[in-house]
Amino acid sequence: MDNEALKASLLPLNANLTFEEGGEWVNVFVPYNELKPLLKTLQGEPDLYFNYLFCLTCVDWKTHLTMVYHLTSLKWQHNLVVKAVLNRENPQIETVCDIWKTAEFLEREVYELFGVEFLHHPDLRRLILTDDFKGWPLRKDFEDPVNMIKL
C-alpha cells in the first residue's frame, strides 16, 4: 500500500486522527488514551497487518513528550509512524507489549530515560541505569553536574 492508500484506510479506524505532512512515511497522531485500540487494529487487520514494531521511542519537546511507534508490515512492505502526545508532569500510556513482545524491553528503556509510566506493563523496572538513579536523563532539562560535559 502506498502512503495515500494507507492514509485512506486509516481514516475510518479512529475519528480523532491527525496527520503530519512532510515525512518519508505516513505520520499519524492519536490521542494517548486511544492509542492501544488503534495499534491493536493495525496489527490485526489483514490488509494493514503491521506485525513488526521496529522502533519505539520518545521525544522531549520541553512542553510535552511525544511517544513514537515505528511500524512495518513484513507481508505488505509498508511503513507507518504512530505518535501520541503526553504531558510532562505525569506521563502515562498503556503498554503495547502484549501486541509486540519486543515492546517490553523498549518500554523499560523509555521509562528510565524519559519517565513515561506504561500502564499494565508486566515488569516496569530500570533496564540500563542503576536501580537508585535519580532523574530522567534524556529529558532536555536533565542536569548532572558530575558526569555531563557541556560543549
Next chain:
Amino acid sequence: MHQVLSSTPEGIFTINVGPQHPATHGVLHLVITLNGETILKIEPHLGYIHRSIEKMCESLTYRQFIYVTSRMDYLSAHINNHACALCVEKGLQVEVPMRAQYIRVIMDELTRLASHELWWGAMAMDVGAFTPFFYAFRERETINEIMEETCGARLTMNYMVPGGVMADIHPQFQQKVKQFIAGYKNKIAEYNELVTGNVIFQNRMKGVGYLSTEDAISYGCSGPVARASGVACDVRKRYPYDVYAQVQFDEIIETAGDSFARYLVRIREMEQSVRIIEQLIDNIPEGDYQAKTKAVLKLPKGEFYQRVETARGELGVYIVSEGGTTPYRIKFRSPGFSNLSALNEMAKGGKIGDLVATMGTLDLVIPDIDR
C-alpha cells in the same frame, strides 16, 4: 551485592552469569532461575557499558556524531557510519557519487566478513573447539590490514562521511582485496570441513535455542537470527541503499529456527558477501569520492529514518531535526537489543549447558545493546 547462588526449599536456584563471563563476550549480566539443570527464566541486566551515546549526539554536529557510532557495534563500525551518513544525506538530499557508493558497499561487505569471522571463531571456542579461533583470526587479520591501509584504523574506521567517503581508496586496494577474495573462497570450504560437518558440533547445535517465526517477528528480531527462523528481513533486499539494488546476491533463509540454522545462515552469508565484492571490485567507476557539501551541515526541520543491514541485523538511525547544526533527538535502533530480548524465549525449558550455544549463535555485541 548480588549473591552468586541462592536457592529455595523446592530446589529452585538463582544464579548469576556475568557481568564478567567468558561466554557473554562483554559485560552482560544474566540472572538465571534454574530447576536443577533446566532453565526456568533468564533476566538480562544491562548497562555495564552504557555511555549515553544518544545524549552525547545531541550536542555534537552532523559531522561529529558519526564518529561516536563506531563505538556502538564495534565489529560493524563501517556499517554504523554508513547508516548515519545515509541518514544525514537523506536530510540534505545529497546525491552521492557512484565511486563512493561502490567503495562504501565493498567496505560494508568486508566488515561483514570480518565480523562473521570473529563470530565463527568465538562461537566455536564457546562450544569447545579452540583451533577455529586461530583460523578465523588469520583471515580477519588480512581484512584488518586492508582497512588499516585504506582508512588508517583497524577497528573504529570512521571512513564514511556525509556525501561519500573521507579519502580515496589506496592505490593497491583493488589488487589486495582481489588477492584476499581469491584465497578466501577455499577458506569457507575449510570451515565447513572443520566445524559445520562435525557430528559432535551438529549434535551440540541442532534443536538448541529454538525460536519460532511468530516469536522472531514479535520480538523484533532481525539479521541472521530472524532469517534462521524463516523471516525474510534483509534490509539490503527489502530497502536497498547505495548500489545494493544493482548487485546480485541471495537472501539466506533457513526455517529450522535453532542454533544450527543460525550458524548456517551466517556461514552462507559469508559466501554471499564474497559474491557482492567480486561483482563490484573490478567495476569501481572513476570520479569523485565525495559530493560537495558545506563545511557546516544543517538539516531541515523534520524527521529522518534510515535503516541498514549490519552484521547483526537491522540498524535504524532516527534523527529529529529542528533545523540547527546538531540533532534535536537521535535514536539508534540497535539489532542486538531486540535479539537479546528473545533470549528468554529461546533458552526457557532448555539445559543451562546449552545456553552457551544459544548465546554464541545470537552473536551479541554488548556496546551495541547498551549504547
